[in-house]
Amino acid sequence: MKPTYRAALLVALHLSALYPLALVIWDYHTGGLSANPIEDITRRTGHTAIVLLTVSLAATPARRLTGWSLFIRLRRPLGLYSFFYASIHLMIFIGLDFGFDWELIWLEWPKKRFIVAGLAAYVILLSLAITSPKLMVARLGAAWKKLHRMVYPASIFAAAHFVWLVKGDKTRPMVYAAVIAALLLVRLIPVTAKGRGS
Numbered sequence: 001m002k003p004t005y006r007a008a009l010l011v012a013l014h015l016s017a018l019y020p021l022a023l024v025i026w027d028y029h030t031g032g033l034s035a036n037p038i039e040d041i042t043r044r045t046g047h048t049a050i051v052l053l054t055v056s057l058a059a060t061p062a063r064r065l066t067g068w069s070l071f072i073r074l075r076r077p078l079g080l081y082s083f084f085y086a087s088i089h090l091m092i093f094i095g096l097d098f099g100f101d102w103e104l105i106w107l108e109w110p111k112k113r114f115i116v117a118g119l120a121a122y123v124i125l126l127s128l129a130i131t132s133p134k135l136m137v138a139r140l141g142a143a144w145k146k147l148h149r150m151v152y153p154a155s156i157f158a159a160a161h162f163v164w165l166v167k168g169d170k171t172r173p174m175v176y177a178a179v180i181a182a183l184l185l186v187r188l189i190p191v192t193a194k195g196r197g198s
């Protein structure tokens with residue numbers, strides 16, 4: 001792929017990833033949030049986090065399909081943006097939902113399995129974000145690749161979090177769970193020489 005196309009794709013990625021945040025800020029200032037703004041922002045940031053995580057999982061299958069190594073380069077920024085939104089999501093939950101009442105949070109979190117799953121996904125995303133700089137790749141060597149495979153359980157926990165927190169019609173979270181499951185299953189298909197290297 002030509003360097004100009006590559007640069008354009010990266011710019012498009014950054015703009016698309018920042019757009020949901022810009023929209024939240026815009027809606028906050030223009031009264032565009034719902035009647036329950038905290039819930040609205042929590043849901044929007046959680047939704048963006050899972051979308052970006054899912055798209056990052058699609059990078060390897062996309063590379064296998066096309067042979068374009070560029071898809072692998074998109075995986076890191078996508079994963080970091082997912083972590084970024086998950087962090088805002090968690091901060092809103094802790095700060096605005098619970099008013100930084102750590103005692104209450106400590107009492108509440110083990111009672112709700114959707115919070116346990118969300119926390120598990122977040123802890124993994126945090127460890128992947130901390131070890132994502134190139135310096136860490138060199139330092140950790142083979143262990144880095146093993147650690148970064150933890151993105152698979154992270155996506156399963158994120159899907160479980162979504163499925164469990166929705167009461168009533170679970171179609172939307174089940175669609176995400178199915179897409180994530182499909183993207184994980186695709187990895188079991190033997191790799192051809194064209195798609196190797198991811």
Ligand code: HEM
Nearest residue numbers: 042043046047049050086090093115118119121122158162
């Ligand atoms: C400790 C970590 C986490 C906590 C405490 C947490 C908490 C919450 C809460 C309170 C909601 C809103 C429930 C409602 O009122 O409808 C929610 C929704 C959601 N969260 Fe999380 N979350 C966590 C981590 C994550 C992570 C890591 C992801 C994804 C990578 C994620 C994705 C979502 C999604 C997709 C929704 C539903 C959004 C929608 O309705 O469209 N959460 N979370």
